Amino acid sequence: MPADPKRMLDGASRRKFLAVAGMGAVTGLAGCGSQSGDNSGQSMDSGGSGGSTGSQSTSGGSSGSLDTSVLTGDGSSTVFPITNTAASYWNSNPEAGDGDYWPQSWAQDEYGTDMRLADFFAQDYGYEATGQRSVPPFRVSIALSHSGTGVEGVMEGRVDIGDSSAPAAAELAGSNPSEETLNSFTDHVVGVDGQPIVVSREIADAGVESITIEELRAMYRQEITNWSEVGGPDRDILALGRAEGSGTDTSFRANVFGDPNAPISPDQRFGQNQQLQQAIAQADNAIAYIALAFVEPDGATPPVDLVIDGTTYSYGDNLGAQDYPLSRDLHAYTWEGTSRKEAAFLNFVLSDFGQENFVQSNNYFALPQDRLEAEREKVAPSNFS
Numbered sequence: 001m002p003a004d005p006k007r008m009l010d011g012a013s014r015r016k017f018l019a020v021a022g023m024g025a026v027t028g029l030a031g032c033g034s035q036s037g038d039n040s041g042q043s044m045d046s047g048g049s050g051g052s053t054g055s056q057s058t059s060g061g062s063s064g065s066l067d068t069s070v071l072t073g074d075g076s077s078t079v080f081p082i083t084n085t086a087a088s089y090w091n092s093n094p095e096a097g098d099g100d101y102w103p104q105s106w107a108q109d110e111y112g113t114d115m116r117l118a119d120f121f122a123q124d125y126g127y128e129a130t131g132q133r134s135v136p137p138f139r140v141s142i143a144l145s146h147s148g149t150g151v152e153g154v155m156e157g158r159v160d161i162g163d164s165s166a167p168a169a170a171e172l173a174g175s176n177p178s179e180e181t182l183n184s185f186t187d188h189v190v191g192v193d194g195q196p197i198v199v200s201r202e203i204a205d206a207g208v209e210s211i212t213i214e215e216l217r218a219m220y221r222q223e224i225t226n227w228s229e230v231g232g233p234d235r236d237i238l239a240l241g242r243a244e245g246s247g248t249d250t251s252f253r254a255n256v257f258g259d260p261n262a263p264i265s266p267d268q269r270f271g272q273n274q275q276l277q278q279a280i281a282q283a284d285n286a287i288a289y290i291a292l293a294f295v296e297p298d299g300a301t302p303p304v305d306l307v308i309d310g311t312t313y314s315y316g317d318n319l320g321a322q323d324y325p326l327s328r329d330l331h332a333y334t335w336e337g338t339s340r341k342e343a344a345f346l347n348f349v350l351s352d353f354g355q356e357n358f359v360q361s362n363n364y365f366a367l368p369q370d371r372l373e374a375e376r377e378k379v380a381p382s383n384f385s
Contacts, residue, residue: 066126067138067341074143075150075163076247077272078291079330081362082190083163086349087140089357093118093133106353121351124381125344140345146271147171147247154335155181160342162333165193165247165291170260186334189375190349191359191366193292194319195251195326196303200238202284208232210305210312213325217256219287220264227285240279240288241266247328248273252289255325277301289326292319293363320365330364343379350376 073083089101093116096107102117113120118136119129127137147164151171154162164171168185197216199208211219211230218224219239228234241264242249249269254260270276273294280286281300288301295303295315303315306326313324320327332349334342348354355366367375 067339068127069138071138071140071161071341071345072143072159073141073150073161073163073332074145074153074159075161076147076165076330077144077274078147078165078193078248078293079150079163079190079332080142080144081293082330082349082358082364083161083332084142084144085362086345086354086358087142090118090121090136090140090345090348091134093130093136095133096120110352118348121348122344125340125347125384127344137344138341144272146243146245147250148245151185151333154333155185157335160334160339161346162331162335164331164333165328166250166254166260167329167331168333170250170254171245171247173260184336186336186338186378188332188334188338188346188350188378189329189367189371190332190346191330191355191364192320193328193330193364194321194324195248195255195289195328196292196295196315196319197306197326198280198288198290198295198301198303200280200283200286201300201302203227203232203235203287204302204304206233208304210307212307213256216287216306220256220266222265235285238268238283238286239266240276240283240286241269242273242276242289243269243271246271248289248291251328252326255328256289292365295363338379338383340384343381343384347376347379347381350379 073087092101094101095116096102096114097104107113107115107117107120111120115123115129116131116133119131122137123129130137142161142163143159147166148171150159150162150164151168152162153159162168168187169177169182172182197211206227208227208231215224215230219237220241222239224230225237226234227237241252250260253262253264257264268279270279273291276288276290277294277300280288280290290301295301297303297315305312305314307313308325311323313319313321318324332346338346349358350367350372355372359366366372
């Protein structure tokens with residue numbers, strides 16, 4: 001994303017332009033979802049072959065009777081950077097000592113192995129090593145859509161893993177799911193997002209460094225409509241949001257307004273964080289709630305501090321604090337337990353290597369040690385012995 005994108009329209013007319021031009025983004029895409037999503041989203045298969053269904057299909061492969069069909073995932077554009085990066089590494093199956101993807105500091109010094117990456121992490125689950133670049137014990141394909149799609153997809157058996165940046169119960173709240181349905185989800189938390197508030201570069205440069213949570217609520221209720229009302233320039237506020245059904249939107253309404261179904265009135269909604277990031281960059285008067293991975297402090301989507309009950313929450317400081325109300329878990333759901341294949345991949349994401357290279361490298365917070373140990377227990381190889 002360029003730090004100084006070309007401006008299309010002046011601030012006074014941009015609100016109308018984006019509200020009309022962006023309708024296609026909302027109707028054509030449904031925005032942002034541990035281990036068992038819908039392949040109707042934009043597929044980013046990380047080198048895998050899409051179209052595989054669930055974890056019930058099997059192929060002989062190199063591991064005998066073990067399921068070596070493609071492991072599929074879909075859902076949240078917030079969680080996507082984590083699981084898709086992990087899938088890319090897994091599918092490439094680099095050799096030990098590969099300086100970019102499986103360096104000696106990890107393979108040999110940390111784990112004491114000369115095995116290829118996916119071969120190493122799959123072996124404890126009974127999979128045989130292939131010993132070949134780009135030929136892992138099984139492939140992983142992660143699609144990009146939104147949390148609602150991920151939750152529904154794993155529930156309906158279309159994919160193995162449903163990525164969601166909001167709890168399944170919140171995503172399904174409108175359909176009043178039964179307790180039996182909710183209990184059938186297995187929740188794997190793979191990281192934490194300290195959901196920030198960002199503005200257009202021009203607004204930050206004009207001196208808007210912080211807002212209160214009361215002001216934020218008023219902006220999304222169209223009660224505050226000009227930046228001059230919060231110490232900024234005399235310019236309309238363009239309040240941007242994620243599509244309904246996205247985990248980012250569900251979490252924002254739950255955390256800021258106290259209700260995942262609270263009515264809010266953003267000027268425009270976007271299906272994915274990537275689209276929202278671009279819209280902020282193309283405007284000079286926008287505010288938005290977005291996933292942590294899409295903040296550019298020195299670029300086109302700078303964060304602003306949020307003041308809540310006298311406490312200031314700042315990017316790079318305390319957005320991961322437990323009492324920061326916009327902090328949220330990032331989920332990878334499976335359905336009715338977790339299969340051996342799902343567990344092998346999720347354990348890879350939850351490893352020290354995965355937390356550093358897939359979670360922290362995408363600007364999310366790694367799980368603290370006590371939570372990490374609890375999540376690893378859910379997918380431990382001993383569960384399949």
